[in-house]
Amino acid sequence: MLFNSIDFAIFLPIVFILYWFVTNKSLRLQNLLIVAASYLFYGWWDWRFLSLILFSTLVDYTIGRKLSVEENQNRRKILLWASILVNLGFLGFFKYYNFFLDNFVTAFSFFGTEIKASSLNIILPVGISFYTFQTLSYSIDVYKRKLEPTKDFIAFSAFVSFFPQLVAGPIERATHLLPQFYKKRTFEYSKAVDGMRQILWGLFKKIVIADNCAEFANQIFNNSAELNGSTLVLGAIFFTFQIYGDFSGYSDIAIGTSRLFGFDLMQNFNFPYFSRDIAEFWRRWHISLSTWFRDYLYIPLGGSRGGTWMKVRNTFIIFIVSGFWHGANWTYIVWGILNAIYFLPLLLTNNNRNNLETIAQGKFFPSIKEFSFMLITFGLTVFAWIFFRAENMGHAISYISEILSPSIFSIPKFTDMSRALMTIILIAIFVLVEWKGREGHFAISHIGQRWHRSLRWTFYSLIIFAIGMFMPSVESPFIYFQF
Structure with missing residues (x-):
């Protein structure tokens, strides 16, 4: 369902009325309505991909609960990697399978070896890059003990599938959005x-x-x-x-x-x-994604704390990954590299926070x-x-x-x-x-x-x-x- 459609113009007032005038006595009912409305909103495009959202929700909810009782550090890492592999596995298959296959075949052809491989006619689920990163933020923050894992499956489902930002963001952190589903909301004119x-x-x-x-x-x-x-x-x-x-x-x-x-x-x-400057541009453009990569990739890699080589390496990694996140095409990767080249002089001269x-x-x-x-x-x-x-x-x-x-x-x-x-x-x-x-x-x-x-x-x-x-x-x- 598109925001700029007649369907949404009808959908939004109906959900608004049900939310504030029918289910307003119960927080759980309000959250359940959000889940139902969100699944309807997403399923309007293609109901078959609702199973992906549901599966991702179940996986991360379960892993969060297990992380809350598991004290062994090695087992906690296994649980975290299970969440990462499941979520990124789905994203990688739907978004990048044909890209890697085509480049794999091209690479072998370059060395004179012909490989026969058939591409798959894969439909990319709308919003998968957004809700995948959103659920990952929950698992990572629970693992780092920055967030208490939720016991409320309805609230967690609403957090994952929240229809306003489900298909194109902002990519919300669990630490910011999830607690809002625990609190009673009152209408403010x-x-x-x-x-x-x-x-x-x-x-x-x-x-x-x-x-x-x-x-x-x-x-x-x-x-x-x-x-x-x-x-x-x-x-x-x-x-x-x-x-x-x-x-x-x-x-x-x-x-x-x-x-x-x-x-x-x-x-x-x-x-x-x-x-x-470009550093300011990236503080102001797609802030939810830029800060996600900063907190969950750039800083864990060492950020800008090390020597010149580490700063250069980490800058190129984060911009290349950002470019690749946008799509399976070399143009996005070059776009990321170009922005890294723009950014590096500011970083290396300590002018990136001017x-x-x-x-x-x-x-x-x-x-x-x-x-x-x-x-x-x-x-x-x-x-x-x-x-x-x-x-x-x-x-x-x-x-x-x-x-x-x-x-x-x-x-x-x-x-x-x-x-x-x-x-x-x-x-x-x-x-x-x-x-x-x-x-x-x-x-x-x-x-x-x-x-x-x-x-x-x-x-x-x-x-x-x-x-x-x-x-x-x-x-x-x-x-x-x-x-």
Whole structure:
């Protein structure tokens, strides 16, 4: 079920009414309703894969209970590795089986040995990369004794399958989200209104910005061999705003929906395109995944505590794994390597923690220095996104080669120039609103709060009108469903 669908527009109010007016007397019933609603939400796509979520839930719940009574350290390690192997085993099979098989065959062919192997027609379960990491956080934190294992199977099932963030995050930690299922929730009007505002802005990002940008990004990337360099640059910029509007839009809707039910999820995007260096960008982009890899991979490997070699090794490991997490394609791995190369000079010169505060905090205009660094960081990010979007490495290299050719000085070509100009204007308006609201937890969280009610509602009405005007007849899926 898609957030931007009529199905969800019907589903959400029904669950909301049942949650607050029918099951509100019993915490257990509320949690059970969340589980039922979450399984319906996920099963709407393909009910067969509900068995994977249920199996993962049963495995990690059981292992958590056993870890609570097991004192022998070797047996505790075996239990932890059982959780890791089961969860990553499913993820590896569905997501990476054909990738490894194809590269294995190619490697032997390179040395003159032909191997016959058939790829499998495997359907990737939506959200498997997200809920796998979520359940793993529970097993790892219980093993490290950072979290008491739960005895409430219903609450744990609700934590694993919580429908707002089930298929594309944020990837919540068990230490943060699971305890919220133990506590009685009471309806808070201000929290619900804030949640509705965040849902509204998330829908604007997805439908008005991402889907419009997608039309031209797809057109340009799919026909890049026929286009000049300047058009390809614009194609990369369109994709840059497409992926941000699409993914951060999903996160906004997920966080806003959670607030309607009395839950607080972590912020997943913090205005990353206003970053002044790549280290700041990665503190602000897909925060739930970046911090997951930091805490469960980077720090256990030694982090940046060792010598230069260890810092370099660990940086490349975490960025390569991050790239590979996104998909079974060498383009994602190169995207990760490129970001590691961007990041390393900052780390090795101890400048990776320079920009911790919001850019131009308390001011409307940044300094010339801040603006320059922001543009450089944005340019590096746009370049890296070319690899992320390209079909394969050959496509990425030819795309970049044409950008670096003299044709970059040509006039861009579009089949629908007026629509392209309108999309560029929408991006400019979007950037201005995001800049104005960059100190909030989402762009319009504080905008208009001191305005007269009529002016404030006019602002919201314009957003709703824009969403309605650009609403497609067939809803488009979110990009990160494929990851």
